[in-house]
Structure formats: structure tokens, C-alpha cells
Amino acid sequence: MSDQGLSDQSSVKRRSVIDTLEIDVRLLGMLMAFAAVAVVFTIWTGGTFVGPRNVFNIAVQTVPVGIMACGMVFVIVARHIDLSVGSMLAMCSAIMAMCQTAWLPTVFGTEFGNPAVLAATVVIGLAFGTLMGAVTGWLVGYQRIPSFIVTLGGLFVWRNVNWFTTNGQSVSLTDPNLLMFGGTEGVLGSTASWILGFVASAVAVWGIVASRRNKQSHGFIVKPVWAETVMAGLIVGVILFFVGWLSRYPIPAAKLKRLFEARGEVMPDGYTAMHGLPISVLILIAVGVLMTVVARKTTFGRYIFATGGNPDAAELSGINTRVLTVKIFALMGFLCALAALVAQARLQSHGNDIGMLEELRVIAAAVIGGTALAGGVGTIYGAILGALIMQSLQSGMAMVGVDTPFQNIVVGLVLIIAVWVDILYRKRLGLSK
Amino acid sequence: MIDRTKPLVEMRDISISFGGIKAVDQVSIDLFPGEVVGLLGHNGAGKSTLIKCLSGAYQKDHGQILVNGEEVEINNPRDARDLNIETIYQTLALADNLDAASNLFLGREIKKRGIVDDAKMEAEARKIMGRLNPNFRKFNVPVSALSGGQRQSVAIARAVYFNAKILIMDEPTAALGPHETQMVAELIQELKAQGLGIFLIEHDIHNVMKLCDRASVMKNGQLVGTVDVKKVTDDDILAMIILGKKPSHLAA
Numbered sequence: 309m310s311d312q313g314l315s316d317q318s319s320v321k322r323r324s325v326i327d328t329l330e331i332d333v334r335l336l337g338m339l340m341a342f343a344a345v346a347v348v349f350t351i352w353t354g355g356t357f358v359g360p361r362n363v364f365n366i367a368v369q370t371v372p373v374g375i376m377a378c379g380m381v382f383v384i385v386a387r388h389i390d391l392s393v394g395s396m397l398a399m400c401s402a403i404m405a406m407c408q409t410a411w412l413p414t415v416f417g418t419e420f421g422n423p424a425v426l427a428a429t430v431v432i433g434l435a436f437g438t439l440m441g442a443v444t445g446w447l448v449g450y451q452r453i454p455s456f457i458v459t460l461g462g463l464f465v466w467r468n469v470n471w472f473t474t475n476g477q478s479v480s481l482t483d484p485n486l487l488m489f490g491g492t493e494g495v496l497g498s499t500a501s502w503i504l505g506f507v508a509s510a511v512a513v514w515g516i517v518a519s520r521r522n523k524q525s526h527g528f529i530v531k532p533v534w535a536e537t538v539m540a541g542l543i544v545g546v547i548l549f550f551v552g553w554l555s556r557y558p559i560p561a562a563k564l565k566r567l568f569e570a571r572g573e574v575m576p577d578g579y580t581a582m583h584g585l586p587i588s589v590l591i592l593i594a595v596g597v598l599m600t601v602v603a604r605k606t607t608f609g610r611y612i613f614a615t616g617g618n619p620d621a622a623e624l625s626g627i628n629t630r631v632l633t634v635k636i637f638a639l640m641g642f643l644c645a646l647a648a649l650v651a652q653a654r655l656q657s658h659g660n661d662i663g664m665l666e667e668l669r670v671i672a673a674a675v676i677g678g679t680a681l682a683g684g685v686g687t688i689y690g691a692i693l694g695a696l697i698m699q700s701l702q703s704g705m706a707m708v709g710v711d712t713p714f715q716n717i718v719v720g721l722v723l724i725i726a727v728w729v730d731i732l733y734r735k736r737l738g739l740s741k
Numbered sequence: 742m743i744d745r746t747k748p749l750v751e752m753r754d755i756s757i758s759f760g761g762i763k764a765v766d767q768v769s770i771d772l773f774p775g776e777v778v779g780l781l782g783h784n785g786a787g788k789s790t791l792i793k794c795l796s797g798a799y800q801k802d803h804g805q806i807l808v809n810g811e812e813v814e815i816n817n818p819r820d821a822r823d824l825n826i827e828t829i830y831q832t833l834a835l836a837d838n839l840d841a842a843s844n845l846f847l848g849r850e851i852k853k854r855g856i857v858d859d860a861k862m863e864a865e866a867r868k869i870m871g872r873l874n875p876n877f878r879k880f881n882v883p884v885s886a887l888s889g890g891q892r893q894s895v896a897i898a899r900a901v902y903f904n905a906k907i908l909i910m911d912e913p914t915a916a917l918g919p920h921e922t923q924m925v926a927e928l929i930q931e932l933k934a935q936g937l938g939i940f941l942i943e944h945d946i947h948n949v950m951k952l953c954d955r956a957s958v959m960k961n962g963q964l965v966g967t968v969d970v971k972k973v974t975d976d977d978i979l980a981m982i983i984l985g986k987k988p989s990h991l992a993a
Contacts, residue, residue, distance in 0.1 A: 522860045525860070526860045526864040606855070606856065607852070611848075613836070613838060614836040614847055616838065617837050617838035618835065618836045620832070620834060621833075625818065626818045626819035626822050626848040626849075627847070627848050628819075684838035
């Protein structure tokens with residue numbers, strides 16, 4: 309109980325800029341990988357890749373996998389796996405498709421496009437997703453069936469219950485209230501986007517200041533002011549750049565004209581409007597922020613990480629790991645339902661193959677984002693960044709005309725290389741042998 | 742110093758079986774405030790199993806547990822904690838990926854408006870560690886980066902911080918060097934003086950003679966006997982461990 313050598317040494321060592329800024333080196337690595345992908349494809353496509361239109365599309369396409377990857381982080385951190393997320397997405401999508409087109413309108417006699425139908429649909433869909441997840445969690449937590457088996461079974465079961473729910477037919481979805489969640493049909497426009505951007509920046513800065521004050525009030529050493537300022541500047545810069553960029557993506561004139569006609573008005577000459585932030589991306593950001601708060605600042609999150617680090621210790625510390633398992637999978641199910649809402653709104657239909665193989669992309673996103681399959685380690689922002697890197701790669705390859713099979717080969721290789729680099733990095737740091 | 746009027750803990754006729762094998766067979770032991778009772782025996786004698794009934798890690802099949810004279814049901818570690826029973830496990834039971842403060846408060850986090858107050862917990866952790874191990878500095882790294890002694894002090898801090906009345910220590914010095922062992926010995930004396938009752942599972946007979954007031958010896962799941970450490974020699978206790986019966990001059 310008298311080891312002090314190490315701690316004294318490290319405090320004497322001069323700290324590098326990255327250390328002082330307290331940037332996660334792993335995050336830095338991912339950002340550099342992301343930047344590399346962006347630069348390569350920007351040059352290759354002559355600039356189209358980073359154009360507002362493509363940035364918008366990549367952001368929108370990332371959402372479903374990104375949302376589910378957030379939940380997958382918790383599942384994997386707690387030493388479980390969920391192979392059924394793609395099928396659960398399909399199941400939730402089927403339930404919601406049937407609710408809004410067939411069940412609710414006939415049962416309640418409400419007409420098409422009534423917002424109440426969609427509201428009820430969303431509530432039912434989210435509740436059903438949560439329930440599916442909770443059942444998985446109960447089988448894993450209370451019945452002690454390995455999660456790999458339960459969710460592998462779930463993959464088959466839900467995929468095919470989904471088939472029966474819609475009788476194997478695709479369901480076309482046209483409710484404008486639903487399509488708002490899909491992307492191009494649901495955007496804030498540039499003014500609202502800028503307002504939101506500034507509000508988000510203010511909240512971020514306030515968060516940094518509040519955290520610093522709290523640390524100081526307990527007499528801890530805090531980062532130098534310049535380091536805090538640089539970090540705050542970077543965060544605000546990214547937020548405002550993203551908002552500004554998407555606010556440069558114009559809505560096509562023909563579509564604007566249709567919108568005006570639908571309201572019974574005539575579009576003034578020279579009228580233009582920009583997309584701004586899509587609602588679906590805002591959902592992903594909200595999920596990411598909330599899940600990060602849950603992971604770091606609630607006992608629920610703390611217990612998930614403790615259980616992943618040492619299940620016996622968690623149990624002996626009085627944590628009810630069974631209830632915890634149910635909650636983790638229920639949350640995963642909820643997020644699958646949310647992803648289903650966005651996915652079906654973007655595709656404007658529910659098809660049998662919706663979410664097919666999505667479980668593997670979700671797991672890949674979490675793992676590329678630094679979540680360790682051994683449990684105990686993982687971040688929400690990493691998983692979202694992982695999903696974004698994969699989507700950017702695919703989008704870029706599609707733009708330069710790489711065939712789909714080859715795209716999948718590259719994504720597979722990237723997954724393996726990401727984990728390999730991580731292992732090398734940990735070896736060099738001496739974190740593992 | 743030991744208050745012999747009312748036992749803090751009584752475990753009566755405790756039995757536990759695992760798949761037909763009796764790991765603990767009708768064992769009765771007790772503990773008074775301010776007392777250290779050593780639990781001795783070979784590996785597999787049932788010491789840890791018996792004590793895990795008290796800490797809530799296992800459930801007894803038969804028998805009674807009384808705390809302060811009242812019968813209690815301990816079905817899980819939460820129940821034990823509610824009775825102010827704290828345990829330092831041989832494995833230390835630390836979540837390696839979390840820092841010292843998170844481990845110290847695991848399951849009992851300090852919260853502010855529903856949010857975990859990490860700064861407050863770190864401040865409290867610094868206070869208690871300042872008392873137990875003044876050289877401890879590594880508050881912001883996962884405990885996997887700590888040495889054996891540092892990890893041990895985190896585990897001890899966790900048991901001591903929450904005002905334990907009954908402390909269970911499962912080989913607390915097994916992984917420690919001589920200097921650190923001495924610190925644990927001093928801590929045990931201090932806690933004893935505060936009126937805590939301590940069950941100490943220990944293999945080192947010299948530590949038992951030095952630290953314990955009484956010693957209960959187990960063999961093959963059964964209690965060989967409980968002796969007053971001051972009235973016996975270390976050879977007597979060794980004989981109990983090896984032969985499985987009380988020496989004739991004690992067997993009155």
C-alpha cells in the first residue's frame with residue numbers, strides 16, 4: 309500500500325498538447341481515419357463527396373445504424389451481444405406499417421393523414437420494441453441462456469414473424485407526418501437550423517464551464533484555460549460548420565413549387581429555401597447525447613460498465629445484474645423501434661428485407677468505434693463515428709462507381725483493420741500483452 | 742475491550758451443499774463487538790463458503806443467522822450491506838475498468854439531482870485514502886493500472902467507508918509485502934478499537950496469533966472447534982488444522 313513511484317514519475321513528465329487537452333487518443337485516431345476517408349473521396353470525386361448534398365445524404369443514411377449502435381455499445385460493454393437488432397427493426401417496422409395503414413384507421417375510423425394515427429403508431433412501435441428487448445433480456449438475465457443464442461434465435465423468429473405480420477407484402481407509406489422522420493421530407497430549414505446550432509453551442513460551452521466549476525469546488529486540478537477554450541472552440545466550430553454546410557443544400561425548385569401548390573399558394577419568383585438539419589439526424593444526435601449522459605452520469609450506466617469490467621464484483625457490490633440485463637436489452641429494443649421509424653420513413657415503405665444484415669453493421673459500427681467485445685470498454689460517440697465512417701466509405705465508393713460486392717469487402721476489411729490497429733495501440737501503451 | 746454481553750453475529754448450524762457435496766456441515770460460530778475471530782483450515786475446508794453466507798454471495802441451505810440477537814435473512818449482497826456487513830473478498834471484487842472512486846462507491850453512488858456526482862465521490866475517496874494509504878495518488882486511472890497493494894487499499898477503503906459494524910476479511914494480506922501487511926494489521930487494531938467485529942480468514946498462523954482473539958478451525962466442511970488464542974500455542978492450532986480435532990488438553 310505504499311506504491312508511489314509510478315504516479316510521481318508521470319506527474320513529473322512533461323505533458324504533450326494532446327494530454328493537456330485531454331483528448332481521447334482513440335477518438336483522435338478515428339477522427340483521422342474519418343478525415344482520411346473524406347479527403348481521398350473528395351479528391352477522387354472532384355469535390356462532390358463533401359458537397360452539402362452528399363454530406364446531407366450520408367448523415368441521413370447513417371441514422372438507423374447509428375441509433376442502434378448506441379444501444380449495442382451498452383449490450384457489448386455488459387459482455388452480451390444482440391444479433392437480432394436487424395430483425396427487431398423489421399418487426400417494429402412491420403407493426404408500425406400495419407398500425408398506420410390498416411389497423412388504426414379501421415379500428416378507430418380515423419382518416420388518412422390524421423396526426424393522431426401516427427402518434428399512436430409511434431407509441432405502439434416503441435412499446436413493442438421495448439417489450440421484445442425486455443423478453444430477450446429476461447431470457448438472458450433470469451434464465452441464463454447465452455445472449456448469442458437468444459438473439460440468434462430472435463434473428464430468425466422476428467424476421468419471420470415480421471413476414472406474417474404483413475403477409476409478406478411490402479407496405480407503401482405515404483403519411484406526410486411519418487415521412488418527416490425520413491430525411492429530405494423533414495428538414496428544419498436554414499433559419500431554425502442556425503438557431504438550433506447556436507443554442508447547442510451555448511449549451512456545450514455552458515457544460516464545459518459547469519464541469520470545470522464543479523471540479524474546482526472540490527479543489528481538483530483543472531485543465532488550463534487555454535485548453536478549455538480550444539476544446540470549446542473546436543466543439544462550437546464543428547456544430548456551426550455542420551449546420552452551415554447543410555444550410556447550403558437547396559431544396560429543388562420543383563419540390564418547393566409543389567409545396568406551395570399544396571397550400572393553395574403560388575411560389576414567388578426567385579424563391580429559394582435550404583434543407584438545413586434533417587429531423588432524423590437530430591434524433592440521432594439526441595440519442596447520442598442522452599446515451600452518453602446515461603453512460604457516464606447515471607448509476608444505470610455505471611453499473612453496465614462495472615458489470616462488463618467484472619460481473620462478480622458488480623454482483624457482490626449489490627448490483628442486481630439480472631434486472632440490469634433486462635433494462636439493457638429493453639433499451640436496445642426501444643432504439644431498434646426508433647431506428648425502424650426513421651428507416652421506413654426514409655424508404656417510404658416497409659419491405660420484408662428492411663434491416664436485413666443490419667445487426668452486423670451495427671456491431672461493426674460499435675466495434676470500429678472502440679467497443680471491446682470482451683466487455684467493459686466502449687463509448688457512444690465512438691459507435692456513432694464508427695457508423696459514420698462505414699457509411700462514408702460506402703457512399704464514397706458508390707459515387708466513384710465501386711460495385712456493391714466490392715464495397716462490402718472493403719467494409720469487412722475495415723472492421724478487421726480497425727480492431728487490429730486498436731490491439732497494436734493497446735500493446736504499445738502496455739494496456740495488454 | 743471486547744464486549745461479551747451480546748454477540749454481534751451468531752451463525753447457528755449452517756449447512757450448504759453443492760450438488761450433493763456438503764461444503765459446510767452444521768457449523769456454528771459467533772462474533773462479539775470489538776473482537777477478531779480467525780477462520781482457519783486447509784483450502785477447501787469451507788471457510789470462504791461459510792463466510793459467503795454472511796456476505797450474501799451464497800445462500801445457506803439450513804441454519805440461522807442472527808445479527809444483534811435478531812434472526813435475519815441474507816439473500817444477496819444488498820441484504821448484507823443493509824445490515825452493515827462489509828466484505829473484503831480474496832479476489833478484491835473490483836471492476837478493473839473503473840477508477841478508484843467509482844469502485845469505492847459501486848452500488849452506493851453519491852448522486853446530485855439523480856446524476857452521479859463524480860467530483861464529490863472523488864473528493865470523498867481522496868479523504869478516506871488519505872487515511873488508509875497516504876501515498877495513493879492514482880485517482881483518475883482504471884484500477885487495472887494499480888499495483889496489488891493499491892488495489893487492496895481500494896477494496897479496504899470500500900469496506901471501511903460505509904461505517905461497517907461487521908467486517909469480513911478473506912485473506913487480506915495474501916498478496917501483500919511485509920510493510921503493507923503491517924499496515925493492514927494496524928488497521929485491524931484500529932477498527933477493533935472502534936468496536937467493529939471482524940471475521941478474518943487467514944492462512945498465516947503467525948498473523949492469527951497476533952491479530953485474532955479467538956480462532957475457529959474448520960476441516961472438510963465441519964467445525965473442529967473454536968479456541969481462545971491466548972490460551973493455546975500455534976502448535977495447538979496447527980494440530981487442529983491438520984488432525985481435525987481439538988488437542989486433548991483443550992477438549993474439556
